Amino acid sequence: MANPARPPKRRSLWWIVHSWAGLKLSIFLTFILATGTLAVFAHEIDWLVTPAMRVAPQDAPRASWGTIAEAATRAAPDLRLTTIFAPIDPWFAVEAWVEPEKGAPGRVYVDPWTGEVTGQHGWANVHRFLRQVHRHLMLPTRIGIPIVCALALLLAASLITGVVTYKKWWRGFFRRPRGGDGRRLAGDLHRLGGLWSLWFVALISLTGIWYLVETLGGNAPVERVPEIGKRTMPTGPALDRLVEIAQRARPGLEIREIRFMEKEGVIFLGQDSAWLVRDRANAIAVDPADGRVTATLDGGDLTLHQRISEMADPLHFGTFGGLGTKIVWFVFGALMTALAVTGTMIYAMRLARTETGGGMRIAWCGMGVWGWVGVAAVVTALAMTPYAIGGAS
Template identity: 80%
Template sequence: MVATARPAKRRSLWWVVHSWAGFKLSIFLTFILATGTLAVFAHEIDWLITPAMRVAPRDAPHASWGSIADAAQRAAPDGALTTIFAPIDPWFAVEAWVSPEKGAPRRIYVDPWTGEVTGQHGWANVHRFLRQVHRHLMLPTKIGIPIVCSLALLLAASLVTGVVTYKKWWRGFFRWPHTGNTRRLTGDLHRLAGLWCLWFVALISLTGIWYLVETLGGNAPVEQPPEIGVRSPPTGRALDRLVAIAQREKPGLDIREIRFLEDQGVAFLGQDSAWLVRDRVNGVVIDPANGRTTMIMDGADLSIHQRISEMADPLHFGTFGGLPTKILWFIFGALMTALSVTGTMIYALRLSRSETGGGVRIAWRGMGIWRWIGLAAIIIALALTPFAIGGAG
């Protein structure tokens, strides 16, 4: 008897979409995922390479905001104090931004306990690089953000098609990868990592799509304090008096940031009772000339539209829970990046049976014109970096 050859199994449309979404733009996608993952710990990377940011925690009262502002202003007398940030963690210094009449702002670091300046740094740093290259590729935001955020649509497509094509996927969470066969091992690792990343891919996709919606005109309205005329940034005891007024107006406010608004007074921003919101929605704005409160902001009063907008950043970067959530976000960000790499490997290994050449060469050819689009986006972003973030100083 002559055996009848079975026709080749046709791939479903779901599988085709999953492969295209994860493979054709894999170079660009991997770059965005990798920079976003590193951006979770961008401040910590800067802390490691910038000695002025490092302080020794101590069991003592903090220096007043006024004395810190005074020290920062004295360290850069030729510039205007614009913002002061509280330490991210006890081992971080306070960071103050001072803008000169010409050129990029400078960062002044102050010990939060002694009120002494520990050093200065230029505007460019790791955090600024990773934030801007991940967010908009150093391009104008109206161009760069839609390009980057369009990848969120691909991630969402990969999530849905991956679940549909993986039959009985809920059984695979604890299925150990098979060894001995490179192609099977890679596929098993890809599916295992994909399952454990389901919630994270969904979260990053949703927040990325929201950023796209905001850029296209769906951003939530942000209330602005009234104009009061130009005021010089108060420091020393003058600022401490304003801090006391802000704490009296809003007793639960944990001040994390002080903004010296050019024509709207001094804004004391931070965290209060509302959870999962940016610092900017909780605060008090005061006219430094007369100590009059011109605006009080409370995250608990936000509309649904505003609340969604303010939740996006804490959820996207995992900053809402401090170091523990940032570690978790970093781990799953690394897994997402690995998914992009292993997806490309699976494609190359599958084609290597029918095409000549190494796996990398096969994958490169298979990407077609999209490989050049991805590389061009990365090269342009890196080339624009010196102009977009200024000198390191």
């Protein structure tokens, strides 16, 4: 007597949610994950394609901040010096931002050892493109940021449903992927990559949700520097004197950025004893007219709300540990991007056994109208790039 046909396996609600979250917006999600992964090394990519950013490290004292500021103003005499950034690594030049009365700012690069200008560059670069397209799709920030950050909810749903549907998942960290069948291999690789990136997906989801909370009005208050009136911005020895004043007031401050504010004076920002905070959390403002310290900000004095806000960027992009953590963040970012792709592949290969058509066609049909939404978002961001990347928003 013939055995009755086995009824089709019922999928749990958790699996349906996981499949929906990974498929419907897979095009949009892959684009955001890929651009975010590349953004980890955006400065390094600019370094590769911009010769003026490259310098040879030297075993010698570095040029003073005043010397660097003076060189930048000489290179762009008709523009206003607004900010100077210390090199992120020894082989990077100092970057100075100069601004016209109207239009986009420019960049002047200065050798940190010799104090000589190595070249100039416009506002648009790889870092600017990746930052704006990943953060808000080249759209106005009030529109683009909530759209992108909403994907953090999708990532969180994928994380939770993936763990629930993978029975005894803690045993799978060292399970070798099975071969011989494309669908089985893709599924095993998807589960293995998902397990090893659990912590990273959780981290990106949480920081992304925090950015969404900030855009909806939950942002932490930022300490303001008092206005002192319009001042002439110093360079050369005059700026060096202000640096000495700032260092005496905050001996532990490692200056990584100097802002020349028309109404607030000169502000020195950087890192001190507080860990996992942005440079702006540690700052000291000095009146260039008389050398008076007008404000001091210490990352150790932040409230819990402020501390969470300041931690978000270093954790989201992995910049807190230098090149080492950036490599780790890049690897796991690439793994997350691969998970978005393999999830779509698994869906297509599963249905290919029962439906006619190629895998790409099946996956596209499965996305439905959401596929068009993803394509529209990507195309819009790329189309707006020439208009948006030159701005200063």
